[in-house]
Amino acid sequence: MNWRAIATIYAAEMARTSRTLFQSVVSPIISTSLYFVVFGSAIGSRITEVQGVSYGAFIVPGLIMLSLMTQGISNASFAIYFPKFIGTIYELLSAPISFVEVVTSYVGAAATKSAALGLIILATAELFVDVRIAHPFWMITFLALTTITFSLFGFIIGIWADNFEKLTIIPLLIVTPLTFLGGTFYSLDMLPPFWQKVTLANPVVYLVSGFRWSFYDTADVSVGVSLAMIGVFLAVCIGVVAWIFRTGYRLKN
Amino acid sequence: MTASVIDIAGLYKTYDNGFSALADVNLAIDRGEIFALLGPNGAGKTTLINTVCGIVTPTAGTIHVNGHDALRDFRAARACIGLVPQELTVEPFAKVAATTKFSRGLFGKPRDDAHIERVLRDLSLWDKRDNSNRELSGGMKRRVMIAKALSHQPDVLFLDEPTAGVDVELRRSMWNVVRGLRDRGVTIVLTTHYLEEAELMADRIGVIRDGHIALVDDKTALMDKLGQKRLTVRLSTPLDRVPDRLADYDLALAGDGHALVYTYGRDGDAPVRALFDDLSRAGVAWSDVDTDQSSLEEIFVDLIGRTDDTESSP
Known part of the structure; x- marks a missing residue:
C-alpha cells in the first residue's frame, strides 16, 4: 500500500475544495436554509407534530441525509471524472499505485467533504430548531456509512460516465426523486396505505428512517433493517468497484 | 543490476x-x-x-x-x-x-x-x-x-x-x-x-x-550503413554523357549535363582522390565542388519504402 500516494491525492482533493469553497460548502448551506424556511417555517407551522417531534426538527435528519447522498455522489463522481475528462488520469495509471489507493483516496476525500457538510447543516439546523440526538454513536455510524456508500456510488458513476450528461443523469433522474420520495420531509404514516407499500421499495426510506431514529428514537422501519439495507448497498458498491479494478473498465484497455 | x-x-x-x-x-x-x-x-x-x-x-x-x-x-x-x-x-x-x-x-x-x-x-x-x-x-x-x-x-x-x-x-x-x-x-x-x-x-x-x-541500431552505424554521401562537381562545359573512362564510378549527370553527381558510402574509403585524377585524365574541366550527405529522414523514407516493397512482393 502506497500510503504517501493516498495522503497526496487526499490532500489535493481537499485543497480543490478550498479553491471552490463557495460551490462546495456555501451553496448546500444556503439551499438547506431555504428548505428550513419553506418546509420548516412556512409549511411546518401548519403541521403540529410528527412522531412526537416538531415538524421543523423532524425534517433535520432527512435534510442531512439528502445532502450526504447528493454531495457524496457529486463530489466523488466529479473528482474522478475530471482527470478522465482532461486527460491527467494518465498519471494515476502510470504511478506505482493500485486501484485500491485511488478509490481509498478519492472516496475518502469525497466522504470527508460530505460528512463535514452534514455536520455543518446540523449546526445550521440548531439555529432554527431544537435538535436533540438520542443515540450519538449510531448517528455517527449512519452518517459515516451513508456518506462512504454514496461516495463509492458517485465514484462508480464518475468512472462510468464518458460525458457530462451521463455524469448528472443518475443523480438527477434517480437519486433526487428517491431522496425526495424517501421520507425526507414526511413520515410514512402520513401517506395513504397503498403508497406506504410502494415507498418501502425505495432504499432511501431505510436510510432516512434509521438516521432519524438515531436522533429522535422514532422510526418508520426497524433500525436493524435500516442498517442491513445500507450494508447491502455498501457491499454492492464495493463489489462493482472491485469489478472495475479487475477489468480496468473505462480506465485501461 | x-x-x-x-x-x-x-x-x-x-x-x-x-x-x-x-x-x-x-x-x-x-x-x-x-x-x-x-x-x-x-x-x-x-x-x-x-x-x-x-x-x-x-x-x-x-x-x-x-x-x-x-x-x-x-x-x-x-x-x-x-x-x-x-x-x-x-x-x-x-x-x-x-x-x-x-x-x-x-x-x-x-x-x-x-x-x-x-x-x-x-x-x-x-x-x-x-x-x-x-x-x-x-x-x-x-x-x-x-x-x-x-x-x-x-x-x-x-x-x-x-x-x-x-x-x-x-x-x-x-x-x-x-x-x-x-x-x-x-x-x-x-x-x-x-x-x-x-x-x-x-x-x-x-x-x-x-x-x-x-x-x-546505433545512430552513427545506421547512418553509415544506410546513409550516403553525394559529391557534386559543377562542370565548366556541359557533357551529354558520362565519359567511358569514368564508368567505374557511380556517377550521374545532373542539371542538363552541367554537373556530375558522385554517390558513395559514408565509411570514408571512397576513392574521391582517384575520381579527381580520372576527371583530369578524361579532360573534364570543372569549376566548383559540393558535398552533402543523406539525412536520417532520407534513410528513414528509404527504409520504410523498402519494407513496403518487401511486403508487397509475394
Missing part, C-alpha cells in the same frame, strides 16, 4: 476491436542512453510506451524495468519511470509547484522541496511556480509535464513526441534539457516525428512499423 534498464520480450497488444497494435516486440534499452523510437503515425509508438508505463495492459509478453516485472511487480517497476505523454494534459487550476509536488507524492517519494526547486529551475519554470497551469503557454505546459515526470527522480524518462508543435527556440532548449538529464544518468526514450531531432539527440534509433520493431 542488468545492463539494460528496460527489457521487452515477445510483447503483443491486440485491442478489443481486433486491432493488433504491437506484434512480437523485442527491445532492450541500455542504461544511460537516449533512444529514439521512430515510426509513421499509427505504427505503435505510443502503445509501446503506454504498455511499458502501465496505461495499456499487454495481451502477451513481458516487460522488465530495472529487473522488475512491470505487471507482477508493478509498484517497483513504475517507480523507476517518468512519463511525459503526447497530449498536453495538466490540471488547469493547480499551481505549477503544487502539481509537481503532487506527482512526487503520487509516486510515494517523501517531500523534497530542494529537488522540486532544482527541477523547476532546470526547466525555467521557477518564476512561474505560483502560476496556475492554465495561465501558461503550450510550451510551458509541456515543461510542467516534464517537471512532473522528473519530480520523483526516475531512472528512465519516456518522452512521447516532446517537441510536437513547439517552436524552434523552445525545441532547442528542450534538447538541452534532455542532454542535461542524460548527463545526470537518466535514460531517455523519446518518440519523434522530427528525424532531425533523432539525428541530433539519439545514441540509438529504433524503427517501429505496423507494431513490430523493424530495426534497431
